[in-house]
Amino acid sequence: MxxxxxxxxxxxxxxxxxxxxxxxxxxxxxPQRVLKVVFLGNSGVGKSSFIQHCCSGHFSGTMTATVGIDYQMKTVTLGSTTIVLQLWDTAGQERFRSITQQYYRKADGILTMYDITHSPSFTAVRGWMDAVQENKCEGTVLMLLGNKLDLADGHSRKVSTKEGQRLAEQHQAVFYECSAKTGHNMEELMTQLAGMLAAQHDRQCEDSLLLTEDTTKTSCCR
Known part of the structure; x- marks a missing residue:
């Protein structure tokens, strides 16, 4: 050679x-899966701060009000499976409600948030959750988050944990109290969310496969 x-x-x-x-x-x-997660709630409850801390690992005390829609990516590893969550940050102002609805109608997961030190935000989140129940897709994972737990000491808390739990139970939502500032419960709830979304995604794929097989068998019989 x-x-x-x-x-x-x-x-x-x-x-x-x-x-x-x-x-x-x-x-x-x-990533093996890319899933869409939308945050809802009044302006000022901490949605942008939560997403920023969750994705960057750092809390910023100088966040400005979100105008319209924005998103960041969060990677979660469950065993050998890598899941990328698109965390959509939505404006909480009334004038953006119609825009917001367009985005959460096709969401895989929806996180509604209120400020435990501001009772009007909890009153408002009831409206957000009612709207979600009317417009969300079947199988969408729903969570209720009570933010700013770092300010719960003393007389700052205005919404009790039991009130949050009751509202979550009414809407069959997973409930957490958390802090976008300290990161308390952040990783725990995001890991649970990713697991629930992955399981729901698997069920939808299995249902789609079974439906395809049934359709094929019916066509063959004809």
């Missing part, structure tokens, strides 16, 4: 190894 033939074979093996390595890296890095 000539030297040129040996070089071509060696070059071919290197290319194949590079392709295989790239494919392996792609499988490791690429």
């Amino acid at each position: 000539s030297n040129s033939s040996k070089r071509r074979q060696s070059s071919s093996r290197v290319r194949c190894e590079n392709v295989e390595q790239t494919q392996i890296q792609s499988r490791i890095v690429s």
Whole structure:
């Protein structure tokens, strides 16, 4: 065998190894699921701060009011499964309600938030949750979050934990009290959310597969 033939074979093996390595890296890095999660609640309850801290690991005390819609990405690993959550930050002002509804109608998960130190925000979140029940897709995971737990000491708390739990039970939502500032309960609730979304996604895929199989069998019988 000539030297040129040996070089071509060696070059071919290197290319194949590079392709295989790239494919392996792609499988490791690429997410297996990308799911849409929408945050709802009045302006000032801490939605933007929560998302910022959740995605960056840092709390910013200089957040401005969200205008319209914005989103950030959060990666959660459950065992060998990598899930990317698109965390959609929505404006809480009344004039943006119609825009907001367009985004949560097709959401995989919806997190409604209120400020435990501001009772009007809790009154308002009831309206948000009623609207969600009317417009959300079947199978959407719903959570109720009482934010600013770091301010709950003394006389600052205006909404009790039991009130939040009762409202969550009425709407079959998962309930957490959390703090966008300290990060309290943040990882726990996001991990539970990712697990619930993944399980729901699997069920929908199985139902779709069964429906396809049934349709195929019916067509064959005809």
